[in-house]
Structures are given as structure tokens and as C-alpha cells.
Amino acid sequence: MHSPPQLTPATSAPPRPDVSLRESIRPAPPAVGFGARYRLRPPLLLAAGCLAATIASAEPAAVSIVDGVGRTLRVPASIERVYATSPVGAVMLYTLSPQKMVGWNYKLGQAERHFILPAARELPALGGWFGESAMGNRESILVARPDVILSVGQHDRTAIEFAERLQGQIGIPVFVASGGLSDTAATYELVGKLLGVPERAAALADYARRTLSQARAAAEAIPRREQVRVYYAEGMRGLQTDTRGSWHTELLDLLGVENVADVPTTSGFGRVSVSLDQVIAWKPDVVLACPEKLNANGSWMPEWLQDPAWREVPGVARGRVYLIPGAPFNWFDRPPSPARLLGLKWLLWVLYPERADFDMVAETREFYRLFYGYDLGEAEARSILEASQPKFVAKP
Structure with a gap:
């Protein structure tokens, strides 16, 4: 039986990294330009030539x-x-x-x-x-x-x-x-x-490198019988997705997770449209929802989850719907950025909580501090992680 991911008891803040983003930032040099052109008189040509040579050097x-x-x-x-x-x-x-x-x-x-x-x-x-x-x-x-x-x-x-x-x-x-x-x-x-x-x-x-190595090792240790089948829900209705091999689903491929979307692969922007009947037929164990419309505090709830028809999807019926964190940048995709490094840990934490031998709160705080220069408090980190596991899904 699946056990939901658990947040560890409050801990002290992880050590600050050696290289701080916040301490290094400074304003970019201001733009410099000439607002007008000047016509030079002959006596000034020699001086102008010397000045031009000095500027060039x-x-x-x-x-x-x-x-x-x-x-x-x-x-x-x-x-x-x-x-x-x-x-x-x-x-x-x-x-x-x-x-x-x-x-x-x-x-x-x-x-x-x-x-x-x-x-x-x-x-x-x-x-x-x-x-x-x-x-x-x-x-x-x-x-x-x-x-x-x-x-x-x-x-x-x-x-x-x-x-x-x-x-x-x-x-x-x-x-x-x-x-x-x-x-x-x-x-x-x-x-x-x-x-x-x-x-x-x-x-x-x-x-x-450390994160990718650890994720690959964790994926290799998961027996085939424990591997989950996932539907990646995108779009305002949850009925767009990306397939195996797409760079939009690299996290699933790296972790060896089965992407149930059995449709032709698209390149570039991606997002293949599918029907709810197709999703039901694929019988995913888990639904990952891509954030489309964030609230000011970074939280969100897809409106399509309120449709009772989604309860015919096994993952929804069992409460295994996870909302991908999206602030400041999506942890999974769109854009497929370095934020996915934290997304790898989050994905292991929600899909295989019994095998996540790390403190997800501490990992989240470390990443925000190292990559974003943001001192994420423990309460705020817990709030982000708790919001990714909605307690409310489709009405019966």
C-alpha cells in the first residue's frame, strides 16, 4: 500500500553554501551613449584624432x-x-x-x-x-x-x-x-x-552532478513491481501532455517512470491534446499537474480537478494527484530549467516516499538559497511542499 510523503519534524537550517548569489549581485553597468553628433572644426581634428586613438586603445x-x-x-x-x-x-x-x-x-x-x-x-x-x-x-x-x-x-x-x-x-x-x-x-x-x-x-x-548521480542510483534501486505509471496533465483542462522522449518529460525518463501517454511524440513546444477517455484508458497510478495559473503566494489548484469525471482516473480516485510547484520557476517543466534539479528530488519524494532518504524541507531550503539567493524559511518551505499534495480532489 502506498504511503503518502511525509514532512520531517522541524530541523535547524542547513549550512549556507560557500558561493552566495545574494552577496554577489550588483546592478548591471548603465547604458552609455552619445545624445548628439558634433561637427568638428579643422583646428580640432588633430586633437580629435588623438582622442579617438586613446578611446580605441x-x-x-x-x-x-x-x-x-x-x-x-x-x-x-x-x-x-x-x-x-x-x-x-x-x-x-x-x-x-x-x-x-x-x-x-x-x-x-x-x-x-x-x-x-x-x-x-x-x-x-x-x-x-x-x-x-x-x-x-x-x-x-x-x-x-x-x-x-x-x-x-x-x-x-x-x-x-x-x-x-x-x-x-x-x-x-x-x-x-x-x-x-x-x-x-x-x-x-x-x-x-x-x-x-x-x-x-x-x-x-x-x-x-551530485543530484543527477543520486537520482539515477535511486531509480536503479526501485524494483520493477514498485514502479509507478504517470500521466502528466498540462493545459487549463488537464488534457494536454508530453510523451516519452520529450525534453519536457526528462525527469520521468531519467527516473525510469512509465509515462502512460501513448500518442505521437512532438518536438519543440510540445503539448499534445488528448481526451479524458484516453487518460482513463491509460489507467495512470499518479497524475502530475503542471501549474498553469499561480496565485501571488505561488499556490494553485487546477479547476479541472473539480470535475467528478476525473475520478474515473485511478490516480485521482486514490488521491495520488501532485501539483508541481511553480514558483519562482517550475520544478518539472515549462520552462525545463535548472529548477528541475530540485524537481528530481521532489518527484522521488512524492512517487517513492519510502525510498526518499533525505529531508525534503532541508533540500528545498538549500536549493532556494544556493540557486536563487533566497533565504527560504522552514515554514515557507513546508507550505510549498504541503501545497503540492492537495487534500481536495474531484467531488464524488
């Missing part, structure tokens, strides 16, 4: 660096201003070096702003290339004057062609790197080298 040197797909780029030797093309890259950049951000690529909601450092939460939304039909605003990006643009996510031929096209259009180097779960540590190290923050990158990469 003072300009930052450029260096060559190889990105995550083998492209050689010329970038400033000291990078201080960075833009990311998608939320995947924005989350990685925020956790790595928020003081270098020139803006977000989407507007932060109240639930996100609550956990974001003050200097970063007020940054503008510049748009980006993500979602089903979104197009970035090249003019806004140029005004923000980034030294480099990060394209972190899928790193296939399409991503490379996009990077080359964008770089050619706006004249700013576009650095491509993998956003894959298994590549998280290597991408942190690669981007950390680019941005000149190798120590910070090493701390996050070490956490990533």
Missing part, C-alpha cells in the same frame, strides 16, 4: 571562445551585459550571474517576483523566442546593448541556424548551449567560463 579586447555546439565566437574579454533568448536560458543566467542580466524575456508574475532578488525583479521584459509563436523584439534587445546573447535549450541544427541568423541580423554574438537535464553541469561550467564566473559555476555544476 581603451576599448575592451575581444577573445575567441567555443560555444556548446562547436562554433567559435569573438566576444568581449569582459562580459557585463547578457540577454537570454528563452526562459530556459534566463533562469540559468539568473541563477549563475543575475547582475549581468539586461532583462527578462517575459514578464514576471507576482509569485516569481516574491523569490527574485530586488535588483533583478525590476529588469524589463524584452521578449524572446519561445512558446508556440513568440518572436523576440530585436530593437528592444539592441537598445539593451548586451555584450552577448545566450541561446540555451535544444541545440540541434534548427537552434544553430537560428543563432547564426540572429547574430547576422543584430551583430551581437549568440552563444548556443544545451538545456538538457543531463547536460546541466557542463552547461553551467561552459557559460560560467564565458561570463567570467567559474567559481560560481563550479558550485552549481557540482550540485547538478
Whole structure:
């Protein structure tokens, strides 16, 4: 018989990490430009020439660096201003070096702003290339004057062609790197080298490697008879999903969890539409619900769970519906960011509580402090975890 995940008794706060995000953040250098052009008279030409030579010699040197797909780029030797093309890259950049951000690529909601450092939460939304039909605003990006643009996510031929096209259009180097779960540590190290923050990158990469190793070991130890079957519910009606092999369900694949969605795989944005009859026929043991509409405090409750028809789904009928935490960033997907490292631990905790040999409250607090620079209190951590296990499901 399944035992629900339990929160451990109150404990003392875990030790602070050696590399602090909050202590490292500082405002990005202000934009500098000339507001008017000046016509120089002949007597001033010599002086102007000397001045131009002095400015040229003072300009930052450029260096060559190889990105995550083998492209050689010329970038400033000291990078201080960075833009990311998608939320995947924005989350990685925020956790790595928020003081270098020139803006977000989407507007932060109240639930996100609550956990974001003050200097970063007020940054503008510049748009980006993500979602089903979104197009970035090249003019806004140029005004923000980034030294480099990060394209972190899928790193296939399409991503490379996009990077080359964008770089050619706006004249700013576009650095491509993998956003894959298994590549998280290597991408942190690669981007950390680019941005000149190798120590910070090493701390996050070490956490990533340790977490992935522990998760794989835990998954291998689970007997086949104990493995659960999961339906991943997305969309406002819970009737969109992603299949095995999708980068939106990498956590399930890594843990060897059976994803019941038996529909053709889609690439890119994903989200295959299905019917409730299909979900019922798949007979999932567990339903994982993707957060679509968060309250200001980060909590949420999917309205579709109030439909009694969902009680025909075994996981719902048995009360095994888990709401994926979504603040400040989704722990499971959308975006499939480094927050998934904490999501791996949470998933083990809710799916196999008897095998979760760690304190989920302490793990949550450590992650928020290390990756977000947020000092999450024990009560707040417990509130987040308790909200992921709704006591109310569909009415009979």
C-alpha cells in the first residue's frame, strides 16, 4: 500500500553554501551613449584624432571562445551585459550571474517576483523566442546593448541556424548551449567560463552532478513491481501532455517512470491534446499537474480537478494527484530549467516516499538559497511542499 510523503519534524537550517548569489549581485553597468553628433572644426581634428586613438586603445579586447555546439565566437574579454533568448536560458543566467542580466524575456508574475532578488525583479521584459509563436523584439534587445546573447535549450541544427541568423541580423554574438537535464553541469561550467564566473559555476555544476548521480542510483534501486505509471496533465483542462522522449518529460525518463501517454511524440513546444477517455484508458497510478495559473503566494489548484469525471482516473480516485510547484520557476517543466534539479528530488519524494532518504524541507531550503539567493524559511518551505499534495480532489 502506498504511503503518502511525509514532512520531517522541524530541523535547524542547513549550512549556507560557500558561493552566495545574494552577496554577489550588483546592478548591471548603465547604458552609455552619445545624445548628439558634433561637427568638428579643422583646428580640432588633430586633437580629435588623438582622442579617438586613446578611446580605441581603451576599448575592451575581444577573445575567441567555443560555444556548446562547436562554433567559435569573438566576444568581449569582459562580459557585463547578457540577454537570454528563452526562459530556459534566463533562469540559468539568473541563477549563475543575475547582475549581468539586461532583462527578462517575459514578464514576471507576482509569485516569481516574491523569490527574485530586488535588483533583478525590476529588469524589463524584452521578449524572446519561445512558446508556440513568440518572436523576440530585436530593437528592444539592441537598445539593451548586451555584450552577448545566450541561446540555451535544444541545440540541434534548427537552434544553430537560428543563432547564426540572429547574430547576422543584430551583430551581437549568440552563444548556443544545451538545456538538457543531463547536460546541466557542463552547461553551467561552459557559460560560467564565458561570463567570467567559474567559481560560481563550479558550485552549481557540482550540485547538478551530485543530484543527477543520486537520482539515477535511486531509480536503479526501485524494483520493477514498485514502479509507478504517470500521466502528466498540462493545459487549463488537464488534457494536454508530453510523451516519452520529450525534453519536457526528462525527469520521468531519467527516473525510469512509465509515462502512460501513448500518442505521437512532438518536438519543440510540445503539448499534445488528448481526451479524458484516453487518460482513463491509460489507467495512470499518479497524475502530475503542471501549474498553469499561480496565485501571488505561488499556490494553485487546477479547476479541472473539480470535475467528478476525473475520478474515473485511478490516480485521482486514490488521491495520488501532485501539483508541481511553480514558483519562482517550475520544478518539472515549462520552462525545463535548472529548477528541475530540485524537481528530481521532489518527484522521488512524492512517487517513492519510502525510498526518499533525505529531508525534503532541508533540500528545498538549500536549493532556494544556493540557486536563487533566497533565504527560504522552514515554514515557507513546508507550505510549498504541503501545497503540492492537495487534500481536495474531484467531488464524488
